[in-house]
Amino acid sequence: MVVFEDILIRILNIFYGASIFFLIAVGLNLIYGVMKLVNLAHTALFAFGAYIVAGTLMKILAGFVELPVGFLIVIPPIAAGLTVLAVSGAISPLLTYAARKSEDVQLILTFGLLLIFEDMFRGLWGPVPVVSNEAYMRSGMFSLGGSQYPLYNIYVMIFVGGMVIALWLFLHKTRVGMLFRATSMDIEMTSALGADVRKVIIGAILIAGLLAGLGGGLYVPAASATLGMSIEYLVYAFVIIVIGGLGSFVGSLIGSFIVSALRTLSLAFFPELELALLYVVAIAILLIKPEGLGGGKGW
Amino acid sequence: MSSDSPVLLELRDLRKSFGNVRALDGVSFRLRKGEKITIIGPNGAGKTTLVNAISGYLRPDSGSIIFNGIDITRKSPVERVKMGIVRSFQLVSVFNNLTVFENILASIISRKDLLRKPITPFINIEDAINEAEEILTLFGLDSKSHLYPLDLSQGDRKLLDIAVAFALRPFLLMLDEPTSGVATKEKHSIMAKIYEILDKTGTAGIVIEHDMDVVFKHSKRIVVMHQGKVLVDGDPEEIRKNDSVKQILMGEIYA
Amino acid sequence: MVIVIKRNPLIEEISYLYIIIAILALAYPLVFSFLRGWDTILTYGIIWAIAALGFNILYGYTGLLSFGHALFLGLGGYAAGFMLKYLGVRDLELYILGGAVASLVIALAIGSVVVRYTRIFFAILMLAIAQVFWSLYYKFYWITGGSDGIKIPRPNILGIPSGSLDAITYQYIFYYYSLALLFILGYIMWRIVNSPLGIALRAVKDNETRASFIGFSITKLRLYAFLLSAVYVGIAGSLLAVHSRIITPEQAFWTSSGKIVFMTILGGSGYFLGPIIGAIIYNFIESIAMKYVYWQLIMGSIIIAIIAVMPKGLISVIEKIIGYREIKIQPKQYMQKGGDRS
Numbered sequence: 001m002v003v004f005e006d007i008l009i010r011i012l013n014i015f016y017g018a019s020i021f022f023l024i025a026v027g028l029n030l031i032y033g034v035m036k037l038v039n040l041a042h043t044a045l046f047a048f049g050a051y052i053v054a055g056t057l058m059k060i061l062a063g064f065v066e067l068p069v070g071f072l073i074v075i076p077p078i079a080a081g082l083t084v085l086a087v088s089g090a091i092s093p094l095l096t097y098a099a100r101k102s103e104d105v106q107l108i109l110t111f112g113l114l115l116i117f118e119d120m121f122r123g124l125w126g127p128v129p130v131v132s133n134e135a136y137m138r139s140g141m142f143s144l145g146g147s148q149y150p151l152y153n154i155y156v157m158i159f160v161g162g163m164v165i166a167l168w169l170f171l172h173k174t175r176v177g178m179l180f181r182a183t184s185m186d187i188e189m190t191s192a193l194g195a196d197v198r199k200v201i202i203g204a205i206l207i208a209g210l211l212a213g214l215g216g217g218l219y220v221p222a223a224s225a226t227l228g229m230s231i232e233y234l235v236y237a238f239v240i241i242v243i244g245g246l247g248s249f250v251g252s253l254i255g256s257f258i259v260s261a262l263r264t265l266s267l268a269f270f271p272e273l274e275l276a277l278l279y280v281v282a283i284a285i286l287l288i289k290p291e292g293l294g295g296g297k298g299w
Numbered sequence: 300m301s302s303d304s305p306v307l308l309e310l311r312d313l314r315k316s317f318g319n320v321r322a323l324d325g326v327s328f329r330l331r332k333g334e335k336i337t338i339i340g341p342n343g344a345g346k347t348t349l350v351n352a353i354s355g356y357l358r359p360d361s362g363s364i365i366f367n368g369i370d371i372t373r374k375s376p377v378e379r380v381k382m383g384i385v386r387s388f389q390l391v392s393v394f395n396n397l398t399v400f401e402n403i404l405a406s407i408i409s410r411k412d413l414l415r416k417p418i419t420p421f422i423n424i425e426d427a428i429n430e431a432e433e434i435l436t437l438f439g440l441d442s443k444s445h446l447y448p449l450d451l452s453q454g455d456r457k458l459l460d461i462a463v464a465f466a467l468r469p470f471l472l473m474l475d476e477p478t479s480g481v482a483t484k485e486k487h488s489i490m491a492k493i494y495e496i497l498d499k500t501g502t503a504g505i506v507i508e509h510d511m512d513v514v515f516k517h518s519k520r521i522v523v524m525h526q527g528k529v530l531v532d533g534d535p536e537e538i539r540k541n542d543s544v545k546q547i548l549m550g551e552i553y554a
Numbered sequence: 555m556v557i558v559i560k561r562n563p564l565i566e567e568i569s570y571l572y573i574i575i576a577i578l579a580l581a582y583p584l585v586f587s588f589l590r591g592w593d594t595i596l597t598y599g600i601i602w603a604i605a606a607l608g609f610n611i612l613y614g615y616t617g618l619l620s621f622g623h624a625l626f627l628g629l630g631g632y633a634a635g636f637m638l639k640y641l642g643v644r645d646l647e648l649y650i651l652g653g654a655v656a657s658l659v660i661a662l663a664i665g666s667v668v669v670r671y672t673r674i675f676f677a678i679l680m681l682a683i684a685q686v687f688w689s690l691y692y693k694f695y696w697i698t699g700g701s702d703g704i705k706i707p708r709p710n711i712l713g714i715p716s717g718s719l720d721a722i723t724y725q726y727i728f729y730y731y732s733l734a735l736l737f738i739l740g741y742i743m744w745r746i747v748n749s750p751l752g753i754a755l756r757a758v759k760d761n762e763t764r765a766s767f768i769g770f771s772i773t774k775l776r777l778y779a780f781l782l783s784a785v786y787v788g789i790a791g792s793l794l795a796v797h798s799r800i801i802t803p804e805q806a807f808w809t810s811s812g813k814i815v816f817m818t819i820l821g822g823s824g825y826f827l828g829p830i831i832g833a834i835i836y837n838f839i840e841s842i843a844m845k846y847v848y849w850q851l852i853m854g855s856i857i858i859a860i861i862a863v864m865p866k867g868l869i870s871v872i873e874k875i876i877g878y879r880e881i882k883i884q885p886k887q888y889m890q891k892g893g894d895r896s
Contacts, residue, residue: 038674094858101861103673104619108819109861111812115854123848235685238678246674275689279682286679287667380769392767394760397753405757408750409769424750467768 005145010264016153017260018253019160023215024233025240025252026167027208033184033247034204037099040110041091043233044117045209048087049080049216050225055125058132072135073155077217084213085206092205099201114230122227129226136221156218163211164253171249180204184247235275236263239282243293254293304331307470307503313352313362315527322348323359324527332470335497335504337514340524341547346507349524350473353505354386355379367470383470389479391460393448399459400444403431406466431466437496438462454485461493465502472497473505478513486510490517515539523547564615564756565748568741570827575737578834582729593725594797595841599834600732601793606817606829607736607743608786613815614823615747616779617759618669621811622680625687626657626784628806630791632691635704635801644716646709646731649792657788661781669776681808691803703802706795732793739786740830746782747826755779787814813840816853820860822867831868 028042053076061067061076091113098109139155141148171177182190183200191197216225236259244255262281266274285293308330315323322345330336338346351357353364355376363372371379394402407427408414435441438458448456457477464472477493478486490513497504508514514521514535521538523530531541538544578600586593605627612618630653637643637652668679691698698704708716711727719727746752757765758775766772795801804810813836821832839856843849864871 097862104613104677105861105865107619107621107674107677108815109858112854112857112861115850115857119848119851119854123851238681242678242682272693273689276686276693279686279689282682283679283686286671286675286682290671290675377766377769380767392761392764394757394764396760397756401753401756404750405753405765405770406768408753413750414754414770414775422749427750463764463768 003145005147008144009147009149010268012149012153012157014257014261014264015157017264018256019157020215020219021236021240021256021260022160022164022252023211023218024237025244025256026249027211028237028241029244029247029249029252030180030204030208031095034180034187035095035099035201037095038103038106038110038246039095039098040107040234041113041117041230042110042208042212043237044114044230045084045088045212046216046219046233047121047225047230048117049077049084049213050220050223050229051121051125051130051216052080052083052213053077053217054130054132054220054225058134062134069135069138073139073152073221074159076135077214080217081210081214084216085210087213088205088209089202092202095205096201114234118227118230121225125225127227129224131224133221150222152222156222159218163214168249176203236278239278242282243285245293251293258293304333306330307332307334307367308353309365310349310353311363311365313349313359313364315348315352315357315359321527323352323362325362326524326527326529327362328522328529328532330471330503330505333497333501333503334520335494335506335518336520336522337506337508337518338522338524339508339511339514340530343526344524345527346524347475348527350386350475350505350507353471354384354473380467380469383468384473385464385467385469385471386473387460387464387475387477389476391448391453391456391480393456393460393463395448398445398447399440399451400431400435402448402459402463403434403466404428406463407431407434410467434462434466437499438465439492452485454481454489457481457489458492465496468500469502471503471505473507475507476509477506478508478510486513487516564824564826565752568744571737571740571744574827574830575733575740578733578736579730582726582733586726592838592841593729595837596834597725597729597732597797598794599837600729600736601790601797602813602817602837603830603833604732604736604739604793605787605790605814606821606833607740608783608790609814610783610818610823610829611743611746611755611786612779612783613818614825614828615752615759616755616776618776618779619673619677619815620680620783621677621808621815622682622684623783623787623814624806624808624810625660625680625684626787627791627794627810627814628684628687628691628801628803629653629656629660630788630793631795631801631805632656632698632704633788634706634709634792634795635699638706638709639699639704644709645713646711646796649709649796650735650789653788653792654785655788657784657791658781661784665777665780665784666773669773669780681811684806684808684811688803688806688808691806698803701803703800705800707799709796728797732797735789735793736830739789743786744826751775751778816857819857820868822869824866825869828867828869835868 024043024046028039031037031039031042057076057079061072094109094113098106101109136150136152139150139152142151142154171181179190179195179200180203182195183197187197240252240255240259242255243258244251244253258281259278262278263274266277270277306329310327313323313326314321324345326345326349338349340346348357352359355371355374355378359372363370365371366379366382366384369382371382374382394405397405404427407430408424411427413422413424413427432441432444435444438461440455440458440462443451443455448459451459461474461477474493478489481489493504493506494517496502506518518535520532520534522532523538523544525547530547531538531544578596582593582596585596605623609620609623612620633652633656634649637649643649643652664683668676668683671679692700695701708724710716711724711731716724754765754770754775758770758772762772791805794805817832817836818829819832820836821830822828840849840853843852846852860867
């Protein structure tokens with residue numbers, strides 16, 4: 001029997017999943033849009049954020065007197081975001097190098113980078129999944145009819161919702177944001193008009209890193225940081241890109257929602273086929289509308 | 300080639316508009332087997348549009364194209380290639396990672412449908428190789444047969460481009476500005492070579508050309524186009540005497 | 555008239571293939587005797603060489619990069635596994651045949667659709683399809699054995715019952731069997747790339763527009779290359795499962811796809827022998843790297859280093875060391891039936 005609360009909970013889960021996916025997808029699309037680089041190592045930055053929060057920050061903070069929940073929800077992810085931003089800066093030479101190469105070589109180079117990150121996680125935090133649920137647990141639940149739903153998820157959704165708006169405003173209402181969009185559409189022209197596209201490229205890399213790290217930091221209290229999560233989310237990211245279209249803000253939103261919906265629903269009804277379903281839909285979209293549902297260069 | 304040669308290509312009142320622009324405004328003429336014409340005219344006259352229509356990359360709004368007695372107005376470009384209508388483009392487009400020899404061989408392989416059999420790895424292609432050699436000699440590229448296109452001079456690369464089209468042994472070869480981008484010195488020798496080969500093999504040709512020196516030196520029949528219409532169709536003498544042509548082409552000569 | 559040409563390494567002389575095979579044939583007993591343990595790796599190298607060879611007809615010659623060829627590795631392996639489990643088949647030849655057929659069938663089913671897409675779309679499409687199959691192998695565990703897979707005890711080889719051979723003899727026979735397969739498949743591939751089909755594929759990769767203007771059917775040609783690569787990789791898949799004595803979903807996972815791509819790039823996708831050399835060397839590097847806990851770090855770094863330092867692959871480095879060679883030939887000697895050019 002289908003209860004209203006169950007439907008609502010499913011919808012909330014879809015939004016929650018989409019929030020996390022969006023932070024990953026929009027960074028990937030930003031980098032592709034501006035540099036035409038397919039960065040397979042992007043989700044490793046997401047994992048990095050998760051590891052930093054669960055594996056390091058929370059361990060440090062545990063030593064302190066019990067901190068307010070609000071602090072725990074907000075500060076660690078932001079700190080993770082900033083750290084990963086720095087890491088992105090560190091790897092940016094490799095990324096700009098890869099961007100000059102052919103697509104095949106880009107895929108291969110960034111995959112190599114992904115492997116390096118994976119082992120770095122193993123080296124720094126060990127092969128066992130790292131868990132730190134404090135922020136999640138202490139946020140508590142709220143009642144939804146007869147059921148309960150974690151408040152933490154709601155916080156994440158609000159946070160990311162705010163980010164979506166902030167990003168959109170940035171891209172469409174600020175001069176710098178307009179530069180990003182212009183560079184995505186036509187880098188040569190933008191450069192010819194006097195803009196320093198190198199700064200735009202570095203900016204894109206840093207912002208993408210920030211968002212990915214933030215995503216990882218927000219994600220981990222409700223889950224865990226594990227080896228192989230880079231690849232697991234890379235697979236999701238691909239499907240999101242295919243469905244939403246590569247290099248598109250709107251596409252990131254649409255793709256994130258659809259993939260989250262597919263995932264949530266299939267996990268509920270036929271869990272064995274979860275991955276297969278995702279891929280089948282991705283294949284179908286590729287065949288019917290290869291540029292994705294977000295539409296071409298829609299920023 | 301005499302005037303009793305059968306008619307190879309006939310254009311009947313071809314029309315094509317792009318929005319308000321009449322690119323082709325009732326173009327008609329006949330081309331006999333083995334005959335060569337050069338189309339000249341200012342930019343926007345409709346020359347390339349005409350070639351596009353004949354080769355099938357453009358569907359005319361009205362009018363018809365008859366080739367070897369068959370109405371080909373509705374036929375696809377690939378079908379037209381198989382019927383013997385081949386064109387080349389202004390920008391050289393050859394296979395840069397294949398040798399000069401392999402470039403020609405590729406056309407021959409396609410033409411002779413050598414890929415039809417699944418056991419192609421084991422068939423004898425000596426005929427194709429011989430023919431490729433012949434064509435290379437015809438075009439004067441035989442001494443460079445194992446070089447790569449990027450090692451050649453621009454003029455030779457143009458010749459290669461045309462040779463690749465020619466290796467399809469078309470009845471009608473259409474060349475869009477074959478000497479563009481080529482040093483003036485080489486222009487004449489390339490043009491001479493092209494006409495020589497077309498003559499030798501009895502291939503009909505439609506050449507779009509801007510360089511008036513080249514045009515008047517080599518062509519026997521010139522078609523002048525202007526604003527989508529055929530203005531004059533005749534030999535160089537007639538063209539030279541025609542006043543309206545002179546007016547229109549003033550721009551061309553000084554271009 | 556004698557002409558000096560630049561060697562096109564995609565159409566290599568057959569003699570180099572003979573040399574490599576001969577070296578591999580002679581090396582085995584030495585490795586087996588003095589470097590025990592590495593003999594297994596060498597065998598893996600041969601098998602992956604078959605896979606990489608098949609992969610490169612699609613990538614190096616036709617220009618389609620697939621990140622999903624583990625699809626065919628998996629099909630080959632599970633063909634062997636299913637034949638054993640459900641049909642009681644115990645013969646290596648039948649496993650290989652099964653792998654080839656299974657791959658061909660699936661390749662035919664998806665091929666004509668998939669080859670209409672290029673570059674990143676093709677790469678991701680293949681990845682997606684391969685992952686669908688992987689997830690099916692994983693989830694339908696009551697058919698496939700799930701993550702435990704299907705164990706494949708030593709099959710009969712060349713009609714000889716496996717029980718009648720002791721382990722060492724079997725290993726020797728299996729090695730030379732695989733090497734012979736590599737030789738035969740390598741020779742066939744050589745004939746193909748030196749034939750009109752080879753030229754057509756290279757033309758399509760080089761200039762798709764012009765290729766279609768001279769009358770080549772791009773889709774058909776890509777499909778041929780796709781089918782060919784599928785069969786080769788499928789055969790390798792069965793051999794892999796047999797050599798590992800088990801088939802698990804991992805053989806169909808995208809990391810296997812990545813391995814094929816790496817080995818080909820490592821050796822050099824612009825060389826006929828590149829995939830073969832790359833596969834053998836890759837297997838050695840991987841087994842060394844795996845001794846260390848941080849082998850992914852090593853692999854990742856090596857991959858980046860290769861692209862940065864020798865993007866054309868190992869063979870290009872060897873060429874530089876030996877010295878670039880030019881060949882003088884007459885046009886008539888080109889692609890002569892019988893092949894050898896001197």
